[in-house]
Amino acid sequence: MSTLPKTAETDEQLRSAMVDALRADGTIRTDRVADALLVVPRHVFAPEVSLTEAYEPVRALVTKRDGHGLAVSSVSAAQIQALMLEQADVQPGMRVEEIGSGGYNAALLAELVGPEGEVTTVDIDPFVTDRAARFLYEAGYSRVKVVLADGSEPVDGGPFDRVVVTVGAWDLPPAWTDGLAEGGTITVPLRMRGLTRSISFRRDGDRLVSVSAEVCGFVRMQGTGAHDEHLVLPRGTKEVGLRFDELDRPDTSRLAGVLETPRAERWTQVTVGNQEPFDSLYLWLACSLPGFGLISVDPESDTRTVAPANRMACPLVVDGDSLAYLALRKISNGPATFEFGAHGFGPDRGRLADLIAEQVGVWTREHRTGSGPTFTAHPAGTPDDQLPDGPVIDKRHVRLTISWP
Ligand SMILES: C[S@@+](CC[C@H](N)C(=O)[O-])C[C@H]1O[C@@H](n2cnc3c(N)ncnc32)[C@H](O)[C@@H]1O
Incomplete structure (x- = not known):
């Protein structure tokens, strides 16, 4: 059911109502993220749905399904995009890699980095990259670099200040850490024992240490990073x-x-x-x-x-x-x-x-109350005695430790 006022009609009004709703529920916390959502014409990236539906804050638009009917690509809900952009704290002039394209979020990133920054968006599916490139051009964001590749592998354009992964990951492949500038962050929906959290990790040498974590859900990673339960x-x-x-x-x-x-x-x-x-x-x-x-x-x-x-x-x-x-x-x-x-x-x-x-x-x-745990990704092969106390989840590329306060 629509959460937007019935009087909203133009795309500007719909964007404004969407941003108001996302501020009211606490998702948008900064003017910079609000301004980006106010400017980028989301409906251009979602031509399959009506103008009003394109601006529903919690509505994802599925653009492709697999043979079992499972969503494999979508323009994510504005709510989760705003949440992750707040986590990622993207600043003017930064170099950003987005993994998983749709076009819309890459355009938001382009607004956040400004004319001095660079955005590279990577998708494994040519249907998605063709579509994203077309819509980015139409919306006036052809400066975003659209790359057809497996995002678990290294891409040109780094080192990146921010890596924003917009597809559900089970592991943290070395390409992400290696491609990250020192002090840079990766924001990624990571599955741990079946539970997904969008975690922002800051690079600290060869480790990644979480700075925030939020509940979320995403379509699953394909390619070399795919992992089945x-x-x-x-x-x-x-x-x-x-x-x-x-x-x-x-x-x-x-x-x-x-x-x-x-x-x-x-x-x-x-x-x-x-x-x-x-x-x-x-x-x-x-x-x-x-x-x-x-x-x-x-x-x-x-x-x-x-x-x-x-x-x-x-x-x-x-x-x-x-x-x-x-x-x-x-x-x-x-x-x-x-x-x-x-x-x-x-x-x-x-x-x-x-x-x-x-x-x-x-x-x-x-x-039950409090800030929640800190997640740290250590390189695979780190001996037990160099890990903090607490649970360890062994992925293929990292040993993930979870420390509760
Ligand atoms: C939720 S969509 C991305 C949404 C998009 N960022 C937006 O603007 O709304 C997830 C995308 O991840 C892509 N994907 C899945 N596995 C991938 C991989 N290994 N490398 C790059 N892209 C991948 C899918 O093809 C899909 O298009």
Whole structure:
């Protein structure tokens, strides 16, 4: 449904209403980002939709799907673009690489770097680069360099002060760090144990240290950086899926039939209001639970026994022939309040449900409020004794550490 006033008609008015909405929800924090969004004609990059739809702040326009109907390219929602531009802190005169093109965001970057700066946008798909180059020309931004290449590989035009990745990444390939000027930043939607955060990393020698992280979702990276999750179907059908995203995943060979065993329940007295976000709980569970994965249940399924807190993707722990996941139950209607808990299945169901419940308690006491963790990417091969305490996620090219305050 449109969040724009019905009176907005011209593209200038629609841009202004879009920027007002993004300021009001806290996404736009600086005048520089607001000014860029006020100037660039977003509708030129989205000719398939109406003028009003082009300026819907939270609407992404899918421009290409794969054979399974999965989106592989889009003009991202203005909200996520503004969020990442705020994170990236692009200044006049900078040299910027954008990975994943659509044209619109590259034009915003061109506004931010000004006439003294340079923007190179890279996409792996000629359909996207042709389209982006055409629309950039039409909108008056032909000074943006459009390159057809795999963005995980080095490109000409560096060293870059900013690398802005606008496609979901699982790893941080060396080309990004090597192509970055010292003190430069990479802003990237990075998947960690199945959870995505747009992280701005500042280069510090051969390490990347996060300066900000925001919840987001993106289409997935193709090419050499592509990475598929490991999917397990404990019922043998797509009704319930267990997904494991990292190279070191638990043994899942003994889970057949586990969801047909009796269910254990644990409740925590930790509550959450209706629209209250709890993304940091997922990240905390991903960091603190060995054998972490995500469980999803087909929205069409009528199962009542398998009832995770979120049917799309819910924290899960697996150990041998048992599993448990995060659950949520309504405890009050006015105002709607829910209690966190856990459901366990298999011989070890009670212990695994306890494990989740315990960590929900730690989260609410120690991490529910506050600035969230710092993410640091160390080169692959960095020995354990040179890493900070805390969880380590081993990617192919980096060892990612997550330090909670
Ligand atoms: C969400 S779209 C980019 C949105 C765009 N920045 C905009 O202005 O709205 C993601 C793009 O990443 C591209 N992509 C996927 N894998 C890539 C890779 N390895 N290198 C470069 N581009 C890639 C896809 O073809 C797709 O066009």
